[in-house]
Amino acid sequence: MSSSHLSKFALLNPLWLFFKSATRSFTDRRISLWIALVGLVVAVLVTLVWLAGRYEASQYQAELDRDTADAVSDIRGAFSRHVLTLQSIQSKTLSIPSWHTEMSILLGHNREWLRIEKRDLQGVIVHFSDSPLREPVFNVSSRAQEQAEIIQTCSRARRVNGAAYSRSYFVPQSNGLGLEMMDLCLPIIEQGKVTGFTLLTYGLQDILAAQLGATYGQRNELSFIEPDGTRLAIYGSLPRVKRLFTATQLLDLPGSTLVLRMDGRRIVPDLFPSVLPALVTAMSIALVSVLVLLVKDSRRRLKAEFDLADALAFRKAMEDSLVTGLRARDLHGRITYVNPAFCQMVGFNADQLLGKSAPMPYWPSEMVGEYQQRQAVRLAGNAPPREGFESVFVHQDGSRFPVLIFEAPLINVQGKQTGWMSAFLDISEQRRVEELSRASQERLQATARLATMGEMASLLSHELNQPLAAISSYATGSLNLIRQRQQGQGMSHVGDLQMALERISEQAGRAGKVINSVHDFVRRRDQDREIVDVRTIIDAVMPLVQLQAQKLRVRVETKLDDRLAHVFCDRTMVEQVLLNLARNGMQAMDHPQCVLRVLSLHVKRAASNLSHDWIEFAVIDRGTGISDQVATQLFTPFFTTKAEGMGLGLSLCRTVVEQHGGHLEFAPYAPQGTLFRFTLPTAPEA
Numbered sequence: 001m002s003s004s005h006l007s008k009f010a011l012l013n014p015l016w017l018f019f020k021s022a023t024r025s026f027t028d029r030r031i032s033l034w035i036a037l038v039g040l041v042v043a044v045l046v047t048l049v050w051l052a053g054r055y056e057a058s059q060y061q062a063e064l065d066r067d068t069a070d071a072v073s074d075i076r077g078a079f080s081r082h083v084l085t086l087q088s089i090q091s092k093t094l095s096i097p098s099w100h101t102e103m104s105i106l107l108g109h110n111r112e113w114l115r116i117e118k119r120d121l122q123g124v125i126v127h128f129s130d131s132p133l134r135e136p137v138f139n140v141s142s143r144a145q146e147q148a149e150i151i152q153t154c155s156r157a158r159r160v161n162g163a164a165y166s167r168s169y170f171v172p173q174s175n176g177l178g179l180e181m182m183d184l185c186l187p188i189i190e191q192g193k194v195t196g197f198t199l200l201t202y203g204l205q206d207i208l209a210a211q212l213g214a215t216y217g218q219r220n221e222l223s224f225i226e227p228d229g230t231r232l233a234i235y236g237s238l239p240r241v242k243r244l245f246t247a248t249q250l251l252d253l254p255g256s257t258l259v260l261r262m263d264g265r266r267i268v269p270d271l272f273p274s275v276l277p278a279l280v281t282a283m284s285i286a287l288v289s290v291l292v293l294l295v296k297d298s299r300r301r302l303k304a305e306f307d308l309a310d311a312l313a314f315r316k317a318m319e320d321s322l323v324t325g326l327r328a329r330d331l332h333g334r335i336t337y338v339n340p341a342f343c344q345m346v347g348f349n350a351d352q353l354l355g356k357s358a359p360m361p362y363w364p365s366e367m368v369g370e371y372q373q374r375q376a377v378r379l380a381g382n383a384p385p386r387e388g389f390e391s392v393f394v395h396q397d398g399s400r401f402p403v404l405i406f407e408a409p410l411i412n413v414q415g416k417q418t419g420w421m422s423a424f425l426d427i428s429e430q431r432r433v434e435e436l437s438r439a440s441q442e443r444l445q446a447t448a449r450l451a452t453m454g455e456m457a458s459l460l461s462h463e464l465n466q467p468l469a470a471i472s473s474y475a476t477g478s479l480n481l482i483r484q485r486q487q488g489q490g491m492s493h494v495g496d497l498q499m500a501l502e503r504i505s506e507q508a509g510r511a512g513k514v515i516n517s518v519h520d521f522v523r524r525r526d527q528d529r530e531i532v533d534v535r536t537i538i539d540a541v542m543p544l545v546q547l548q549a550q551k552l553r554v555r556v557e558t559k560l561d562d563r564l565a566h567v568f569c570d571r572t573m574v575e576q577v578l579l580n581l582a583r584n585g586m587q588a589m590d591h592p593q594c595v596l597r598v599l600s601l602h603v604k605r606a607a608s609n610l611s612h613d614w615i616e617f618a619v620i621d622r623g624t625g626i627s628d629q630v631a632t633q634l635f636t637p638f639f640t641t642k643a644e645g646m647g648l649g650l651s652l653c654r655t656v657v658e659q660h661g662g663h664l665e666f667a668p669y670a671p672q673g674t675l676f677r678f679t680l681p682t683a684p685e686a
C-alpha cells in the first residue's frame, strides 16, 4: 500500500488515526521496556563476571596463604632436624680429624649450611669446617665483625639450654655480591655442664632454595623479609605483572624473627582472569547475541504488526465506504459478519444481526418458508448461480425492497470452506426506472398504433366503398325485385332476391371483417406473451398489409418454411413490427406493380448454451434503398423522411424485437431495394 494511498484514507478515518497514535505509544513503551531489559541483562552479566573473578582471586589467595603456612612449617621442621643432627654429633666423642670428616659430610648434604664452627665458652673458634660445595664465605675479618652478635646468641643458647638463632646479617663476598646469613648456636653439654658451642651458619637464600625451592619455587617467588618489608633473600623471580597474589607468614625462632613472603605466580588479567569468568563471559556473549536476535525478531514482528494494522485499516475503510451490502455466514447459517452498508439496507445494527440464523429478521414473514428452503439448499453445498438471484427483504421500518444477491463460498487460507459470503445490491431504484421506461414505452407504442389507425381510417374508407357500393346496388336490385313482386309481375324473382340478400350479407361480412382487423390491431392490450403459430401472425397481419398494397398497387408475396416452430411472443406487437416493415417497404417503392416479399424460416441455434432456436422474418422491397446518411439515424425516434411520417416505426420495431430477445437488422437488397430481417426465439418445446 503506498503512503499517499494511506494518507488519503487516514484523513477520512478517525479510527485509523486513533489506531496510529495507540500503536505509536505502544511502540514507545515497548522500546523503553527493551532498553530496560538490555540494561538489566548487561548489568547482571557484568556483576557475574566480576563476582566470578573475585571468587577465583579469593581461591588463589587462600591457596597461597596455605602454601606459605606449609612452607614456614617445612622450614621449622628442617631446623628442628638440623638441631637434632648436630646434637647427635655432639654426643659423640670425636677426634678433631673425625669431627672435620663428619662435618664435611653434613655440609656436603645440606647446601644451606655454609659453615660449622666449634667455639669454647668465651666464643673463641676452636675449629671450623666450611661447606665443600662452595668457596668459603668468611675471611678472618668478616667473621670478627659478627663476634659480638655470636657471643650474644650463644649466651642466649646457654641460658635456654638449647638452640638459639642470631639476627640475619649481610656478608659481602669477593665476587662483589654478598650473602644474607643467620647463625644457629647450640651449646655443647658434657656431664650437665656447658663446655662450648657448635655454631652453624645458614645462608638465607639457600634455606629457601633447599627447603622450599622444589615444592613452591616453581609457581612462586619466595623471599625472607624484615618486618618493615626489606627483602633479605629471594628465591625465584616473577615477571612484573599488574596483579600479584602475595602471602606472608612469620617464622618465629628463638632469638630471631623472620618473615617468609610468597608472591603467587598466578596472573590475574583484568578481563578474563580464568576459566570460570571466561565461561560466564562466553555465556554472557551468547546471551547478548540471543538478546540481539530477539530484538531483531521483535522489530521484524513489530513491522509486520504495523503492516497488518495498515492493511486492516485499509480494508475497514474500504468496507465502510462500499455501497454494496456484505454478509458472511458460517456453515450452520449463522451470521458472522455484516458491513455498514448491509446494516443500513435492512435497518438493523451489527449487534442485532451477528450470530443470528434463519429466520432472519429482515425476511418477509410470508416468505420465510421459501427462504429457509433456499438456505437449506445452499448449506447443503449447492453453488448459487454466478449471475446472482433476486429476492425481497424487509427494512426494520416495514418497507420492502428488492435485492440482487451474489453468493460465493468463503474459503480460508487453508483452502477449506468456512461458510458463505454474500453481496447485496438494493435494486429498488433500478426497478423504479425500469417501470418508468416500460410505461413510457407502452405509451409510445399506443401512440404509434393510434397513428397507424389514422392512416388505416383513410384506407378503410376506400376499402369499405367497394362492399358498401355492392351492398347498395344489391339492396337497390332487391328493392326493385320486391317492387316488381308487389306490382304482381310473378314469383320468378324470389331466387334472385335470395341471391341478392346473400351477396349483401357477404359484403357486409367482408366490411365487418376489415373493420374488425383494424379494431383488433388498435385495441390496447397489456403486454402478454403466448405461444403462437407463425402462420397465425402472418394471416392476421396480411389483410392490413393488403389494404395498403391495393392502394399503392403493390403485389405482396409471402413464403413460409414448411416446418415452422411456434414462437413465444406478444402477438400484437409482433404483428405491428411486420406491419411497420411492410408498410415502410411499400412506401419506398414509387413505381406500381412491384413485389413485396415476406419470408419466414427456421434458424438453428448458433450458441450451444441456448435452449431454443430462432424464427427469422424477412421483409424485402424493391424500393429506393437506404442512403448512408439515413442509415445512421434509421432507428432514432422521430427521424423520418416522409412528410406525414412520425419517425417512430423502426425504433419501436427494434425495441419490441429486442424485448423478445431477438435482433433486428437491415441490408441493401440486390439489385434494388432493402431487406429488413428480425429474429424471435422459438417456444420452449414443453
Ligand code: ADP
Binding pocket: 580, 584, 585, 588, 621, 623, 624, 625, 626, 630, 634, 639, 640, 641, 642, 644, 645, 646, 647, 648, 649, 650, 651, 674
Ligand atoms: P416513418 O415511417 O414514420 O418515417 P420509420 O421509423 O418507420 O418512420 O422510418 C424512418 C425512415 O426510414 C423513413 O422515413 C424512411 O426514410 C426510412 N426507411 C424505413 N424503411 C425503409 C425502406 N424499406 N426503404 C427505404 N427507406 C426506409
